[in-house]
Amino acid sequence: MDLNTISDVVRRPPDRPGAEWREGDAWLAGGTWLFSVPQPELRRLVDLTTLGWDALVPSESGLEIGATCTVRDLYDLAPQIDWRAAPLLRTSCEAFLASFKVWNSATVGGNICMSLPAGPMITMTVALEATYTLWAPDGSQRTIDAAEFVTGDHRNVLVPGEVLRRIDIPASALRKRHTHRRFTLTRLGRSTVFMIATQTPGTADLALTITAGTTRPVRLTFAALPDAETLRGHIDTLPDDIWFDDPNGTPEHRHHLARHFAEEIRVEFESGDL
Structure with missing residues (x-):
């Protein structure tokens, strides 16, 4: 769907993209929901995909998922051998009401921030005891338990200009x-x-x-x-x-x-x- 109220797209935002946030802005990552319905209140899109955040960083301490990681990348992850709960990553991807084509652009962070009751990335991260790192416009950051992020249907704790930067799943939960x-x-x-x-x-x-x-x-x-x-x-x-x-x-x-x-x-x- 064309968004005919958009007058500008920020293709190269600063490393802290919320620093220049203003009313009428929206984050652009996969855009699968953003371009699916009219958004008459929006005037500018801030493209997060150009920031080059790592999609997936597995380590001994667990799995770090960049907010702009696509569903396809998560689905294709080769997990560590002792991650007994790793099949839940694929199970949650398969729970999307979306085609494999959408998987190539839809992002993990976007699904979480939409905060819809049926968001499977929310289910996965809450069940696997994840934490979310949020970046504020003033340069500060906070870490919040995944179970506390969504507060209702299409509602969450984000404030204007704040962005979900990454999701961290501990190895203890993956085992x-x-x-x-x-x-x-x-x-x-x-x-x-x-x-x-x-x-x-x-x-x-x-x-x-x-x-x-x-x-x-x-x-x-x-x-x-x-x-x-x-x-x-x-x-x-x-x-x-x-x-x-x-x-x-x-x-x-x-x-x-x-x-x-x-x-x-x-x-x-x-x-x-x-």
Whole structure:
């Protein structure tokens, strides 16, 4: 879609791109959402792709993902041999409501910053205990837990001119046992609910992340694998307004799916069949 209100595109922003931020600006990375709907309030695009941020930096401490890393690059990553949870990277890429062509331009950071309930990069990074590094216009930076970034449907903690610079996933999370559940109304449709569970090797703990069915990510943690009643109780005590409502599912339907899949996951971990 043409954006006919745009009067300027900043192709070579400064190393701290928010320093020259002004009202009517928008970050341009993959642009897959930006160019999909009218944006009448925008006057200028600031192109982040020219800054040359490293896409993927694996190391002994974990995985650093540049915000402008494409979905295709993440999908094609050859993980380290001891990253037991690495298949979740590909699983999350496959959860996109997008063709492989879109993967070549859509970015990890863009999906996170859109902050839609069904954003699979949000699911992945919250479940893998990631942190986000945010750059402010004044040159300062802050680090925030992935689970605290999204505050609601299409809402997050970013302030004007602030940009997501990178995502860091710790190696400890990448070495965990894992399983997931995802429900869609059609085979290639938008997620109605997307859940990922992880467990530290040699322990009986459980971390359960619920997204797509909720307006913001929910992460439930247990020091030991809970029984069915306890797990169901934690889901049932979530606020009523956290369950998302759109054509892909009612709040009641999504609540039901979360309870159903959570019990499947609990039994799977209990049986050790992973």
